[in-house]
Amino acid sequence: MDSSNKRGFTLVELLVTIAVAAVLISVVVPSFTGLIESSKERATRDALVASINAAKQQAQSKRINVYICPTTDGSSCSGTWGSDWLIYEDTDGSATLDASLGDLIISNNTSKTSHIASLVSQIAFSPTGHSTINTFQVCSNTDDSVVYEIELSRMGRISYAAAAGGC
Template sequence: MPLKSKRNNQSGFTLIELMITIVILAIIVTIGIPSFRNIIVSNSVAFDRDEFFSLVTFARSEAIKRGTGVTICKSANGTTCTDSLSWNQGWLAFHDVDGDGVKDSGDQPVRTLGALDAQVSMSHGGGANRITFDSRGLLLRGQGLITFSHSAGSQFDRAVDIGVTGRASKG
């Protein structure tokens, strides 16, 4: 009887193959994680800027549609305007019947938005505490460049520019 040779048919990875795979994975993770973080930071700033842009364009269209002034002010609670707050604390848009930029008892809220992401700050280049549109959608107060910045650096800055005509644009 001839002897049959036994073949050792084992499948799997060798130690060298496993080590090479781990090194390649480490390189990919080292390169990818900072890029992924930058995407998250950039999206956070863009989201807050887009929320504010949406509020501004909505307030202008409401002013035109309703035929009354609409004002956007700083508001932490969504019911009262407070000039001492920063723009980061939140916003309130309301029908400003007399167009004075002050929320009177008869002025109805239109929309509110809460505070920005804790790492994002907002500054109004014109220094305005309120943005007011008249019944034709023209800007009465609040013209200027509004910048959204992240604590991670200025490369993530985004902006909303509100022109004299009341039109807002993203930058």
């Protein structure tokens, strides 16, 4: 057999290829992790915005006060804003959640890679769709930085933008 007809990789070529692949993977993986975290932070922002819109629509369509509040147990308003919240109707005018009256509409649970921060204990929507003025921050759990800032106007209009700083 003629040795010039043999094809394949030499050991040196294989080791060089593996080394180049390892360098590329070490560069790509950290940025891919950042992309995944960014996607989850956007999902948290979008979930809060969707909940605000749903509460406003519910208040206007049923002509009743509707609230959004933070929760730690998924069934009562408690704790501070994190990644879980409730939407409830105020059927008896008490401005508190009464599950026995069927007030609870939605219990929301979002990604644990980000959380919501706000100084208010709840968002209130009147039957006209007006709300209390609020500012929320979507914060990263990895470095506790503010990723998005969500503003809710008195008229119930939502605006949000990328933000910087700490939570």
